Amino acid sequence: MRQPPVNRIARDAIKAWKISAAIAEGVLWFITIALFVLAFMFEFSYWYGAAAVLISGISTFFFVFLLPKLRWRRWRYELFEQEIYIQHGILIVSRTLVPMIRVQHVDTKQGPILKKYKLASVEISTAATTHEIPALLEEDASELRDRISALARVDEDDV
Incomplete structure (x- = not known):
C-alpha cells in the first residue's frame, strides 16, 4: 500500500472550520429556542424543548469542538509530476489520485x-468532478495552483 501524503493543510483551518460550524449551530440553537418558546406558549410538554436542547448541545460539541480537529488530522495532500494525491476522511478515509493529464483547470477560492x-x-x-484541498495558507495555495497548472500544461504538450 502506498504511503500517506506528507503535506498538511494549515493549522488555522481548525479555527475557520469551528467558526463555520458555530454559525450553522447558531441556526440550530435559534430553532431550539423557538421550539422552547412555542412549547411554553401553547402549553406543550417541556420534554420536547428539553430534548431539543440536549440534541443541540451534543451537536454543538461534536461539530464545533470535536470534528474540526479530527478533520485537520486526516487532511493530507502531495503533488507529484504525474498526479495529485489527496487523503481525507474521519471514519472512512478517502485516498484520491488525480492524474495531471486529466486536470482541466485549477482555481483558488477564499470566503x-x-x-x-x-x-x-x-x-x-x-472532466468528471472537482477536487478540493481546503484551507492552505494564501501563498501556499497560489504556489500550488501555479505548480499544478504548469504540470498539467506539460502533460498536455506531451499528448
Whole structure:
C-alpha cells in the first residue's frame, strides 16, 4: 500500500472550520429556542424543548469542538509530476489520485472566514468532478495552483 501524503493543510483551518460550524449551530440553537418558546406558549410538554436542547448541545460539541480537529488530522495532500494525491476522511478515509493529464483547470477560492485567517482553498477540476484541498495558507495555495497548472500544461504538450 502506498504511503500517506506528507503535506498538511494549515493549522488555522481548525479555527475557520469551528467558526463555520458555530454559525450553522447558531441556526440550530435559534430553532431550539423557538421550539422552547412555542412549547411554553401553547402549553406543550417541556420534554420536547428539553430534548431539543440536549440534541443541540451534543451537536454543538461534536461539530464545533470535536470534528474540526479530527478533520485537520486526516487532511493530507502531495503533488507529484504525474498526479495529485489527496487523503481525507474521519471514519472512512478517502485516498484520491488525480492524474495531471486529466486536470482541466485549477482555481483558488477564499470566503470571508478563510480570508480572516489568510487561508485559501485550491480546487482542481477534471472532466468528471472537482477536487478540493481546503484551507492552505494564501501563498501556499497560489504556489500550488501555479505548480499544478504548469504540470498539467506539460502533460498536455506531451499528448
